[in-house]
Amino acid sequence: MNRIRVGIAGFGAIGQSVARSLDAGVVPGLALAAIAVRDPLRHAAATWQGQAPLFTTIDGLEPLCDVVIECAPAAVFGQIARPILGTGKKLVVLSSGALLSHPDLIELARANGGQILVPSGAILGLDALTAAAEGVIHSVTMITRKPVRGLLGAPYLEANNIDLSGITEPTLVFRGTPRDAAVGFPANLNVAVSVSLAGIGPDRTTLEIWADPQLERNTHRVVVDADSASFSMEIQNIPSENPKTGRITAQSVLAVLRKLSGPLRVGT
Template sequence: MTSLFATTPLKVGIAGLGAIGKSLAGLLDKGVPGLRLYAVAVRDASKYAEFIDGLSVRPVTTDFEGLARDCDIVIECAPAELVSAIATPALKAGRKVVVLSSGALLSQMHLLDLAKECGGQILVPTGALIGLDAVTAAAEGTIHSVTMTTRKPVKGLLGAPYLARHNISIEDISEPMKVFSGSAREAALGFPANLNVAVALSLAGIGPDRTRLDIWADPALKRNTHTIVVDADSASFSMTIENIPSENPKTGRITALSVLTLLKKICSPLRVGS
């Protein structure tokens, strides 16, 4: 009888070696059953030569087309504006594409059509949020409302386009300051490097226009904090998570671990959670 799970490790390719890309590469390099870090794609390979050479098994350095050609799974760990360039060739090749910059999907919905047409798949990891399983389950019934309150250290929000566009200065605040209130779609546009978690929540539940979000800058905080409240016909629940930032203050350390968990589920004979 042929096993459902491949005996040959799946080749994993990482696009981008920022804080999350490096962390994920290191985790995969330690050895994960059924998975192999095969390739990385970066703009300037020489910039990351020391890191790449320091891995126990040196991955191939290539471009986005090379990832699509040679890897079974392509992981986007790059700026949001590169999502289409990374995902398009991979989906055309029928690959699985893990998208961390999920906010970019709201303006790139043609990628879903491409995945359907070519047999590829877009995977959005849980990332910095707990409880997405509960939200997706509730969405099988009727969800009445989803609200999310995000509180971040000041440095985690600096440079956001929404702040610049509305002349909101947070550098010298001494007390918590609400800087945004609106939909997840609006937040994704205004805070493209900060609020992918809100987009993941909206895609799991009632969509980016009905998912409501408040964002606070808090100079006293050391961790990114998200509180979600869901009211549905099947359950009402709330959840709060405090994420420890990675070396990139806009992203939590748990993000890379979430991606690793997703990858393990792809090739594991036991999957816990939907």
């Protein structure tokens, strides 16, 4: 049986975790074919359990893969996405915030038979939100609380001269929309954009971001009021090696990949 060739764009904490899992064969029917990095020669000596994937550049990734997982900086999102979607292939997107500044990619996928897949990542309940969106959703509010170290370096904090180094209690640092948060917190709030895309959009969803010096885990709470149901959801994520990203994010990518060829799919 021919296996689906999987490529990974980016080799940070998430990319490495997904690559090692695919190499170990945890998802039947898939093969890790290639990994796009800035300097392919730097990774040539890496060791693998199975057949070593080819390290290549972003421009060399598309011909080698049937599916590509995007887990790179948002600045190269378009460079990764266009060749994949333009040839009718599937793109698993972790930088969902970058979709807001590249709306043409959805039409590119539609025109060429490609598909953009957004994993749940570090959030929960997207299946309930997408189901509710088939009716009328009145409001969606998301409240994110993060350890201070998980927010350091965010452009919004620097632009507004917000210093979190000395805070001793939970501090509200942002209240607005996921569209604005995608610009101000590009490494932190892709989950908020995913929630908005599943529900009522990036301009009608309300988002609060709190810095909490007492927290050890990233916490997201989503409250939804719809004509079909009212519900709230909360998740406390264990950070990965990168404090801005939850460990469950890489696992959600594997779950999406498993649905590509698995005999049973559970959830909307």
